[in-house]
Amino acid sequence: MRAACRAMRSAADGLTERQRRALESICATFCPDGPSPRALGISDTLLELTPPSDRTALLRLLSVWDLGGRFSRRPRARREAILRAWRDSPIAARRRVFNGLRRGSLIPYYARAEPTLYVDPKPPRLTPLQIECDVELDCDVCVVGSGAGGGVAAGVLAQAGLDVVVLEAGPHLEDTDFRLSELAAYQRVYLGAAALTTQDGGIGLLAGSCVGGTTTINYTTSFRTPDDVRADWGEPFTSADYDASLDAVCERIGVNSDEGKPSKRDDVMARGLEQLGWHVAEMPRNVRGCEQGVVCGRCGFGCPIGAKQSTLVTWLVDAQQAGARIAIGTRARRVRVSCGSANAVEAASNGHSVLVRARAIVLAAGALHTPVLLRASGLSNPNIGRHLHLHPTTGVSGVFDDEIRPWEGTMQALYSDQHRDLDGAGYGLKYETAAVHPGVLVAFAPWESAREHAQLMAQLPWISGIGLLLRDRGEGEVRATRTGDPRVRYALTAGDLRHVRIGLDGAARILEAAGARRVFSSHSRLVAYEPSPGARERFLEQADGVGYAPGRCSFYAFHLMGSARLGSSPSNAATKPDGETWETRNLYVMDGSSFPSASGVNPMVTIEAVAHLNATKLAAMLT
Numbered sequence: 265m266r267a268a269c270r271a272m273r274s275a276a277d278g279l280t281e282r283q284r285r286a287l288e289s290i291c292a293t294f295c296p297d298g299p300s301p302r303a304l305g306i307s308d309t310l311l312e313l314t315p316p317s318d319r320t321a322l323l324r325l326l327s328v329w330d331l332g333g334r335f336s337r338r339p340r341a342r343r344e345a346i347l348r349a350w351r352d353s354p355i356a357a358r359r360r361v362f363n364g365l366r367r368g369s370l371i372p373y374y375a376r377a378e379p380t381l382y383v384d385p386k387p388p389r390l391t392p393l394q395i396e397c398d399v400e401l402d403c404d405v406c407v408v409g410s411g412a413g414g415g416v417a418a419g420v421l422a423q424a425g426l427d428v429v430v431l432e433a434g435p436h437l438e439d440t441d442f443r444l445s446e447l448a449a450y451q452r453v454y455l456g457a458a459a460l461t462t463q464d465g466g467i468g469l470l471a472g473s474c475v476g477g478t479t480t481i482n483y484t485t486s487f488r489t490p491d492d493v494r495a496d497w498g499e500p501f502t503s504a505d506y507d508a509s510l511d512a513v514c515e516r517i518g519v520n521s522d523e524g525k526p527s528k529r530d531d532v533m534a535r536g537l538e539q540l541g542w543h544v545a546e547m548p549r550n551v552r553g554c555e556q557g558v559v560c561g562r563c564g565f566g567c568p569i570g571a572k573q574s575t576l577v578t579w580l581v582d583a584q585q586a587g588a589r590i591a592i593g594t595r596a597r598r599v600r601v602s603c604g605s606a607n608a609v610e611a612a613s614n615g616h617s618v619l620v621r622a623r624a625i626v627l628a629a630g631a632l633h634t635p636v637l638l639r640a641s642g643l644s645n646p647n648i649g650r651h652l653h654l655h656p657t658t659g660v661s662g663v664f665d666d667e668i669r670p671w672e673g674t675m676q677a678l679y680s681d682q683h684r685d686l687d688g689a690g691y692g693l694k695y696e697t698a699a700v701h702p703g704v705l706v707a708f709a710p711w712e713s714a715r716e717h718a719q720l721m722a723q724l725p726w727i728s729g730i731g732l733l734l735r736d737r738g739e740g741e742v743r744a745t746r747t748g749d750p751r752v753r754y755a756l757t758a759g760d761l762r763h764v765r766i767g768l769d770g771a772a773r774i775l776e777a778a779g780a781r782r783v784f785s786s787h788s789r790l791v792a793y794e795p796s797p798g799a800r801e802r803f804l805e806q807a808d809g810v811g812y813a814p815g816r817c818s819f820y821a822f823h824l825m826g827s828a829r830l831g832s833s834p835s836n837a838a839t840k841p842d843g844e845t846w847e848t849r850n851l852y853v854m855d856g857s858s859f860p861s862a863s864g865v866n867p868m869v870t871i872e873a874v875a876h877l878n879a880t881k882l883a884a885m886l887t
Contacts, residue, residue, distance in 0.1 A: 279311075283326035287311070289336035290329070293343040294369035294711070296718040301373060310368035312451070313459045317745050318364070325361065344713045351711070351788050351815070359815025360465030363788065366711055368459070374721060375446035375703030381559055383568045388438045389581050390475065393591040395613035401589070403429040404886055406609045406622040408596045408637065411477020412871035413855030414628030415575025415583070416513065417879040421626075422586035424883035429620050430580070430588060431611055433595040433629075434474035438576075442566030446703045449565035453481055455632075462740070462752045466814030467656055468707065469752060470822050471630055474566075475592060476576030478630070479868060481564055482822070483675040483698060484549040484572050486519040487865035489873065492690050497860045498832070500841045506877055513872040516582075517550040517573040524549050525556040527673020529697040532664065532728040534678055536778030537695075542682040547696075550574075550868070554674070561672040561699040579872075594618055597748070599625055599641035599851060606641075606851035624882060626843075628855040628875065631824035632750040635742045635857060638828060638838070643847055647838040651829050652740035653862035654754060654821035658764065659708050660771035661700075661729040662780030668728045670700035683770055684735075686763050690864065693767045694733040695774065700724065708786040708818045716790075730774060732767035735864035736760050742827045756819075761812050768807060772800050786818040823867050828857035830874075843878040854878055 279287065287307045295301040314322055330336050335343060350362040404426040407418045414430060422428045437453060450458040455473040462469065472478035488510050494501040524547055526534065537544040554560055554571040563572060570577055584590060594613035599606050606625045611618040627634045635649040679696045686692035698704075705724055711717050740754030756764070772783050776795045783803065784792035787810045793803040810816055830853070831837025834846035837860075843852040854875040856867055863870050 279323070280327070282330060283323060285336055286326040286330035289343070290347075290365055291369040293340065293347060294366055294714060295373045296714045301369070304373065304376070306369055306372050309372035309447070310365070313368050313372070313457045314364070315456050315459055316747065317749055317751070340714070348712070356464050356814050359788070360461075363465055363815050367707060370706040370711070370717070371450070371703040372447055374706055375450070375701065377702070378445050379443055379562065381443065381562075381568065383440055383443060385440050386438070386570065389577060390436065390438075390584055390590060392432075392436045392475065393589055395591055395594055395616050395618055398617045400619045400621070401429055402621045403427040403589075404622060405429075405624045405626060405882070406431065406620040407626045407628060408609060409477060409628035409630065409855060410475050410575060410580060410590065411472060411628065411630065411855065412479050412575065412868050413875040414626065415476065415479065415579040416872045416875040417626050417628060417854045418583040418588050419579035420876055420879035421883050422583040422588040424887055426883060426886055428583060428588040429622070430583065430590040431594045431596050431609065431618070431620065432475050432590060432592050434472070434592070436475040436592045437566060439568050439570045442562075442568040444565055446565065446701045449481075450703070453566055462754045462814075464755075464814040466819060467654060467754060468818075468820040469632070469824065470820055471632070471824060475580065475590070476574040479574035480566055480576050482868060483563060483866070484551050485676050485696070485866040486514070486517070486548045486550045486869050488514065489863060489870045490865060493863055496690070500877060506873060509873040509876040509880070510869065513869060513876050517578055517872070518552045519548050519550050519869065521546040521548050523551045523554040523556060524674055524677040526677040527561070527697070528668045529670050529673060529699075529728045530677040532662070532668065532778045533680070533695065533697050533730055533774060536774035536776070537680050537682070539777035540773060542774070543680050544678055545681070547676050547679050549676070556674045558672050560674050563675045564699065591618065596629065596637055597640065598637065599627075601642055601848055601851070604847075605849040623886060624850045624852065626852045626854050626879070626882075628853070630855055631827045631857045632742055632752065634853055634855055635827045636744045636748065636750050638845070639744060640748065641848075641851075643845060645834055645838050645845070645847055647829060647836065649742040649827055650739065651861075652742055652752065652754060652827045653736050653825045653859065654740065655823040655825075655862060656734050656736060656756060656760070656819040656821055657731050658768075658786045658817055658819050659729045659731045660768060660775060660786070661708070661727050661784055662775035662778065663723055663782040664726050664728060664780055667725050669725055670728055673699070675699055683763075683766060684864070686766060687759070691735050691737055691763065693735065693763055694865070695767070695771060696731045696733055697729065698731055700727060700729050707820065710784070710788055710790040712790055728775070730771040732764060732771060734760060734763060734767070735862045739826070756812065764812060765804070765808070769800070769804055772803060776800065788816055788818070823856070823863075825856045825859040825862060825867055828853045829860050830858045831860060842881050843874075852878065852882060
């Protein structure tokens with residue numbers, strides 16, 4: 265009977281019995297024995313989390329992984345040794361497989377706990393369009409995307425009296441919908457279930473995929489564009505109009521430093537920074553009525569009390585009140601262009617075709633999908649898809665004697681710019697903290713064996729981490745797969761890695777000065793030390809020995825920028841300074857794609873200010 269059930273399940277999910285056996289044995293090797301990974305359905309969740317572009321390769325691997333039971337029938341110690349061999353392989357593709365299987369097994373295993381918080385129900389702010397048949401719409405402006413760029417553009421344009429249609433590929437969730445487990449949040453509101461990576465697997469790519477985009481799930485950090493970055497970027501960022509747009513968006517989304525009670529994580533970082541005599545400052549945040557406690561630590565899964573002033577609760581509300589229509593679950597496929605001018609967007613929703621005719625079209629689908637849409641629409645400017653910046657982020661963690669409970673407290677209340685400028689040209693890194701939930705620790709922590717990993721996870725209440733937010737000079741590229749999904753190529757430069765190493769040392773010094781009894785990095789192998797004379801220097805040597813190549817050290821990108829950048833010439837930019845594409849009239853880009861280079865700070869306010877500025881100009885042209 266049990267064998268028959270396994271065969272039925274394998275047939276239902278497209279796996280052969282051999283593939284199923286291989287996958288379950290891999291999951292069982294990564295995870296501890298109790299509770300049983302099979303009983304929790306970990307292998308099924310791993311399949312759900314696997315990006316469609318990787319599924320075929322995964323099935324091929326599983327077909328040969330366990331021939332004759334050569335993996336599943338071996339004792340745990342031998343199976344773990346096989347997985348470590350893939351982790352340490354000189355072949356980057358094998359390391360990519362290892363990390364994909366590691367995260368795909370362990371995040372579903374540890375990130376399942378349902379939240380216990382209670383939130384008073386509130387009526388929804390938005391009433392979006394549900395597409396239930398083939399439909400054609402007419403409007404003045406079609407905005408693709410509802411995040412920091414699209415939400416602001418929609419609000420500005422609609423309030424100017426224009427008829428606006430917003431197309432959002434993701435679902436619509438409101439406050440009470442955000443009472444999700446960590447795993448469910450990744451599956452419901454993150455792009456690709458938070459499982460997307462660069463092509464070589466070296467950097468995880470994180471973005472929102474819901475109404476409000478990444479503003480719905482970001483950490484509320486609200487830096488204005490730094491003056492030296494504005495000077496480097498030139499027009500329109502140096503203009504008085506851009507100043508006015510910065511002021512306008514900061515006012516609308518409630519940027520302040522009053523609602524940022526430091527969490528215990530922030531206290532740890534501040535203590536270490538102050539001991540070293542290093543810079544530390546309050547974090548500006550876009551919140552109104554923030555709880556700054558247990559609830560706030562869940563902000564990366566959506567704010568369940570509506571305190572985060574995302575576009576979901578600000579600009580999109582403004583847009584709908586002014587008559588804008590917001591279609592959800594609707595993915596734009598291409599822009600129609602006639603006689604050099606954009607005039608419509610072709611989209612799909614729940615199997616239905618959607619055509620939106622418009623006088624102007626604003627693409628704000630994010631730095632991964634906006635260049636793919638531009639290419640799919642026939643544009644050929646060589647800068648489209650190039651110049652991608654990611655602010656690659658890794659972390660260093662400390663284990664303390666006092667309980668930290670790092671999943672609680674204000675998401676980010678303090679930061680340090682001690683190493684902001686490491687080359688005299690404004691390139692360096694920021695030190696920031698963030699809430700550490702079980703899945704976050706899994707993503708950044710090493711894996712040596714199921715037992716050692718379980719022991720590390722059990723220490724989570726006493727762990728505090730510091731993130732190294734790198735302003736990257738290196739550039740990547742976005743291209744489309746055969747299925748129309750974005751494929752990202754990116755490699756850290758030698759100069760960027762030198763800055764990462766300085767940050768690794770700096771974060772270790774901060775944690776050590778704060779009283780950590782053990783410090784460990786985010787390398788795939790355990791790189792750790794207990795503070796003593798010369799220990800940190802040996803820690804850095806060990807980190808260098810493991811290296812920073814793809815799969816050797818965990819990096820994630822929370823800030824995706826620059827893949828359709830604006831500029832003064834079609835030779836170096838995809839769009840004009842006002843966001844209109846050089847080769848197609850009435851087609852605009854208003855999102856993080858438009859950044860000329862990495863901003864060096866969390867980019868939300870800059871994206872919103874660019875969108876506000878250029879949407880204001882567009883509204884003046886159309887009214």
